[in-house]
Amino acid sequence: MFNDLLAGFGDALQPEYLLLALLGVVIGTLTGVLPGIGPVGAISMLLGLSPAVGPTGSLILFAGVYYGSMYGGSTTSILLNIPGEANSVVTAIDGYEMTKRGRAGAALTVAALGSFIAGTISILALAFATPVLGDLALKFGPPEYFALSVAGLLLLCILLTGPLWKSLAMVFLGLMLGAVGLDSLSAEARFTFDTIELSQGIGLVPLAMGLFGVAEVLSVAQQVRHGRVRRPKAPRLRDLLLTREEARRSAGPIGRGSVLGFVMGLIPGPATLTSTFVSYVLEKRLSRRKEEFGKGAIEGVAGPESANNSAAAAAFVPLISLGIPFTPVMALVLSALLLNGITPGPQFIDQHGDLFWTVIASMFVGNLMLLVLNLPMVGLFTRVLALPVQVLMPMILVFVLVGAYAANNTMWDVTVMVCAGLLGFVLTKYGFHMAPLLLAVVLGPTLENSLRVSLSIANGGFGTFVTRPISGAILAICAAVLVARLVWLLSRRVRRTAGNGDTGSATPTTATEPDSSTRVLSERSNQP
């Protein structure tokens, strides 16, 4: 393994891959800094370039974007109280309070250091865990793959904010769109209207670009405002140094966040988001200075920032070893691999060991680049916030048009992207999340094929899904989480009804108004 990793470093340090890693982390950081776009939007815009840069280049580029967005998101959270993406919402709570107390530099440093240490630990764990899980996955049959697909979709729906019925509707819509084209088991054309274009199915690249890229531009176009942009004051280099006390208080949360994030990243659902909340709650419980949380506790920055970076790396484990993406970003990474003719799964490391180790090595390099780039250049990155919308949005449009066309060299994909953009714009406007839709399009074929094959093997009996230990356990966990969510909803409604009864004057509108942090999370959780 050590020799493989060394060989991986040999490849990753080639100028072409170094340039792609640098490009990825810079784009990712900018994505994280700018509210709205998110890693899913950025990767979907770059997806069309995947065949041109090859499988290794694509993975290096996309991993850089993913990590970079985690780093970048914390910058605006800390300096401006504007989380660039959903995973930085928790960081804003104590990070911005530290800024108000004149410790912005320390908050940025601990976020960057925590992200770097957690990223490094989780990449090491990824290198060890992937082959182990790959061996275990060899025992998986169609029922296990069906259970994993259901778990991926259901847990994402349950853990996202907003009404459950909306997330479920998006999952079913995604599954329906994913069913268009030739059925892979019977080769029968479905919903194609006798057109060649639809017989290939609805392309994931134009769909993702439309749902996230074009829809975001349309949303900004509707709400565009002009005026001076509030630009943060970047801290001086000497302000970035931590005091001994701050360093001591950060060490534990960074370690715990790294482990917690990695474990949560292996579980289906929006782990990069949920791990930050769990880490924050954990640190608050363990801290001897509970009263400082919410008022600028450095543990409230160190823990969540470490957890989300660790979870980001862990998300690669199920994708590479099982071939099943648990998050929309991983769904896009999967489609990049498929575009290059590579199918991840239990045999991935045996068949494409050089690719795997090169990517692992480049993750180390990318992580180091982020640390070196982000702290001294934090002021430069925050200047992007001042870029006017009439420059930024047309740039995005030009890139998505090229990307949608370049994937298959067909204008049909451009039309699909524009239609998907309109669909995404309308649905997002009314509170529907696009993440479950995209994940369902990707997981749909796996879910359908594994269900049909399982039923054929079991002579039409559904018992096979619950009697097999692994699939039974996965489905039992899903059921337990679903029941827990329903119980929580019911108890909340009972409390609300009781509260209304007590006060007598509370209006329905105020009773359902979420607190500010929940609202921010809800608005941004389209990019988990």
Place this chain on the structure above:
Amino acid sequence: MGRFEAAGRLKINGEVPVVLALFVFGVVYVVAARHYRAMPLTDPGPGLLPIVFGIGLAASCLLGLLRLRRPDLATRPQAQVDDISEDAEVALGWSGALRPLAIIVVLLAFPYVAPHAGYLATSWLVFVLSAQILRRGHILATLLTATGVVAASYLVFVQWLNLPLPTGLVGF
């Protein structure tokens, strides 16, 4: 409070047709899926899961429609753009609803224009038009920025990545 409630009503009024459209799409999808073989369960056909998916969408939307009838359970309207500017003004000229529509028209024209006019000219046009839709004025700055961005994209996509973008009648 009044304004907030008014915004809430506006949201609910717009939301119902969207959910209704999704419900109808689910039902139509189920009807279309019935043309494919679904049964027996011992050898499920290509129609089985699409029927389940369509029913799932229709059922979710039906549940949503029932909930939307109760204002206390309806979702809040999404907040406007982030507070990036304390002295911001809502742009005048293009109304909020027209701007996205105009951008959609520009984008839909791309597949028809690009094969004839080429990637460079068409993407330059897309940039200029969408920039003007987003904010009128500063035409010279827009033209220069569009030229710079399109030239940079040409260097990256065509020269570096060798992407075969449409050249059109003019040859680039």
